[in-house]
Amino acid sequence: MLDRQALDAIGAAIWRVCDVLRGTYDLGESKNLVVAVLLLKYVSDAAQYRPSSPGELGARIHYTVPEGASFNELLAVRHDGHSGLRINNALRAIEASNIVLQGIFQGIDFDATRLGSAEQRERLLRALLEAFTAPALSFGGPPNNAAAAAAAACDALIGYVAASGGRWAAESFTPPEISRLIARLLQPMKGDAVGDPCCGSGSMLVACSQAAREASGGQGCLLYGQEVNGSTWALAKMNMILHSEDRHQLEWGDTLRNPRLLAADGSLRKFDIVVSSPPFSLRDWGHEAADQDVHRRYWRGVPPRAAGDYAFISHMVETLKPGVGRMAVVVSHGVLFRGGAERAIREQLIKENLIDAVIALPVKMFAHTGIPVAILVLRKHKTDHDVLFIDASRSFQPGKIQNALRQTDLELIEKTSRARHHVHRYAQLVPQVEIAASDYNLAVARYVDATEDEAGIDPVALRAERDILKTEMAGLEAKLTALLRELGHG
Numbered sequence: 001m002l003d004r005q006a007l008d009a010i011g012a013a014i015w016r017v018c019d020v021l022r023g024t025y026d027l028g029e030s031k032n033l034v035v036a037v038l039l040l041k042y043v044s045d046a047a048q049y050r051p052s053s054p055g056e057l058g059a060r061i062h063y064t065v066p067e068g069a070s071f072n073e074l075l076a077v078r079h080d081g082h083s084g085l086r087i088n089n090a091l092r093a094i095e096a097s098n099i100v101l102q103g104i105f106q107g108i109d110f111d112a113t114r115l116g117s118a119e120q121r122e123r124l125l126r127a128l129l130e131a132f133t134a135p136a137l138s139f140g141g142p143p144n145n146a147a148a149a150a151a152a153a154c155d156a157l158i159g160y161v162a163a164s165g166g167r168w169a170a171e172s173f174t175p176p177e178i179s180r181l182i183a184r185l186l187q188p189m190k191g192d193a194v195g196d197p198c199c200g201s202g203s204m205l206v207a208c209s210q211a212a213r214e215a216s217g218g219q220g221c222l223l224y225g226q227e228v229n230g231s232t233w234a235l236a237k238m239n240m241i242l243h244s245e246d247r248h249q250l251e252w253g254d255t256l257r258n259p260r261l262l263a264a265d266g267s268l269r270k271f272d273i274v275v276s277s278p279p280f281s282l283r284d285w286g287h288e289a290a291d292q293d294v295h296r297r298y299w300r301g302v303p304p305r306a307a308g309d310y311a312f313i314s315h316m317v318e319t320l321k322p323g324v325g326r327m328a329v330v331v332s333h334g335v336l337f338r339g340g341a342e343r344a345i346r347e348q349l350i351k352e353n354l355i356d357a358v359i360a361l362p363v364k365m366f367a368h369t370g371i372p373v374a375i376l377v378l379r380k381h382k383t384d385h386d387v388l389f390i391d392a393s394r395s396f397q398p399g400k401i402q403n404a405l406r407q408t409d410l411e412l413i414e415k416t417s418r419a420r421h422h423v424h425r426y427a428q429l430v431p432q433v434e435i436a437a438s439d440y441n442l443a444v445a446r447y448v449d450a451t452e453d454e455a456g457i458d459p460v461a462l463r464a465e466r467d468i469l470k471t472e473m474a475g476l477e478a479k480l481t482a483l484l485r486e487l488g489h490g
Contacts (some may be wrong), residue, residue, distance in 0.1 A: 002148050006136070010149060013134035014156040020127045031161045032231050034128075035238045036091060036108050038157060041132050042150045042242060043094060043101075044071035045139035064097040075129050083125040084111030100246060104237045107230055147244045154242040158201055163367055163401060173200060174277040174330065175365055177405040178375075179207035182328040184414045185357075185377055186273050188212040190219035195271035197255040197315055198278045199225030202236030206243045208273060223248040224269065226255045256311050257286045259295065261319075268295050270321040277330035280371070282308035300348040301341050309335045310345045317354065317378065325380040333360075333372050336442040347440045350387070350432055354378045357388040357417055360444040362396040364403045374444065377417075387435060388420050390427045391448040425450050
């Protein structure tokens, strides 16, 4: 584990890397270029590292870097021109020499005209290579430290780009605390098969495997994902490598129209855990061919043409292993109460006793969209016929662009989920018959009364708090007056 000082140093170094592109190139579009250089640096350092003892390498993958393709060799000739072409050739050579990296750099072009004129490209790429020479981004030490540093750098980079990446951030990036929360709720174990039908950058899969590693003392999960966007798929592959998640299968394609995570007999592959944060209310999801779906994913009902939320949910449920399968999916609140075909599917899921919990999260959890979201938790084997509703929407760390769940918030949600009992103004365990009486509405506010208890308000305490605030305000006013006087505005 890296300490806070090391993590802060890595974060600062990544900020300087991204600063190279700021104002010149959109970070959301250039994310793969930056992660590609990060991976190039990591692979180069790993290939050069020599253990101080024979057994030190352990299970670390050994990378082959052909002559002329290492980061340091590219850095040494950064003033010689043709940097974009030289980096492209280096990536292709590394890809060809390491089977685990094959296909990972497809579509990445450091010599593209969209990076500017030849002179602009040279200046940009020279600065980019130099930014990666920061000591915090050195991955040539012992395997555990190097892997942890590479993973932290990747997380910092994806997080930074997501906060600045416009549409990509909204479609491809799940906030890390949501990924960690889902992992805590589902408790992945070593060797579990974990699937994500629209995996984006792959961070939710990584969070599940990392949680299993922490619980088992080393071994993670088998990770499976599919992603419709080619460049995001490549980013997910690089994310896996940088997190030392070598046991993965990521497919490129449209999960709803052409699922590619299949068993040997052509049926849908089954998973111990299925997680995802699908696009909200996707319009063009494949409604026209849903009735002819060879995998019979929509037998509970065909979702509406203009909203594919339940198409993803239906697919996820059909990929759960019998008896042990469990899943969590991030949804917009409309999924919980909309009528028509969606209500019919909800009714069937409840009657099958699959829905385990509904957790309402705060608004503005995702960058560039303020809509409130919730987590639906489903399990193939439940011990009761109730649904736990948790209103976690009022406890969070506020932010200018997006809000965040704190460690205490994650712990409370997890603890409440485990206990499955009533918590005043926070959680309620509701029998299925009551949900049926409410027309299968799963809106958390219908079952958890979050209104303030007026009878519990203490007027004396309120007046005392008001007096304290007035005193603090008077002190601030005095400081402001003194500061303005010093500046000549008094």
